[in-house]
Amino acid sequence: MNRIFKLEIKRAFRNRLFAATLCVAFAICVWHFMENVWIWRMYVYSDTYPLSAYEKWIGADNASVQPLLLYLIMPALCAIPYGRSFYFDVKSGYAAQIISRGKKSDYIRAK
Numbered sequence: 001m002n003r004i005f006k007l008e009i010k011r012a013f014r015n016r017l018f019a020a021t022l023c024v025a026f027a028i029c030v031w032h033f034m035e036n037v038w039i040w041r042m043y044v045y046s047d048t049y050p051l052s053a054y055e056k057w058i059g060a061d062n063a064s065v066q067p068l069l070l071y072l073i074m075p076a077l078c079a080i081p082y083g084r085s086f087y088f089d090v091k092s093g094y095a096a097q098i099i100s101r102g103k104k105s106d107y108i109r110a111k
Contacts, residue, residue, distance in 0.1 A: 004102065004110040011085060018081040025070065025077055032058050032066035086111055 012018060037056045054060070058067050089095040098107050 004098065004106055008110045012082055015081050015085065017084055021077040021081055025074070028066055028070045029058060032061070032064065032070075035066070036061060036064055082111075 040056065058070065061067050086095075089098075095107065
C-alpha cells in the first residue's frame with residue numbers, strides 16, 4: 001500500500017496536465033490581483049481610508065468575475081489531471097498489473 005501510494009503521488013505531481021491546470025488557476029488569481037487589488041495601491045498616499053488585502057482577497061470578493069470563475073472550474077481543475085491518469089491506467093492495462101501484484105482496495109485507496 002505504501003509503495004503504491006508513493007508511486008501515485010509522484011505520478012500526480014510530475015504530470016504535465018497537473019502543471020497546466022495549476023497555471024490556469026494561478027492565471028485567474030493573478031488576473032484577480034491585477035484588477036481588484038493592485039489598483040488600490042494609489043490610495044496609500046491619499047487621504048482616504050484604503051482597503052486592505054483582507055477585504056479584497058479572492059475568497060471574500062463576490063463582486064467580480066474571477067472568484068466565480070475559479071470556484072466554478074476548480075472541481076474540473078482538480079479532477080482532470082488525475083482522472084486522465086486513472087483512465088490511461090485502465091486503458092493500458094497498468095491498473096490490472098498493479099492489482100495482480102497487490103490488493104485492488106490498496107490500488108483504489110492510493111488513487
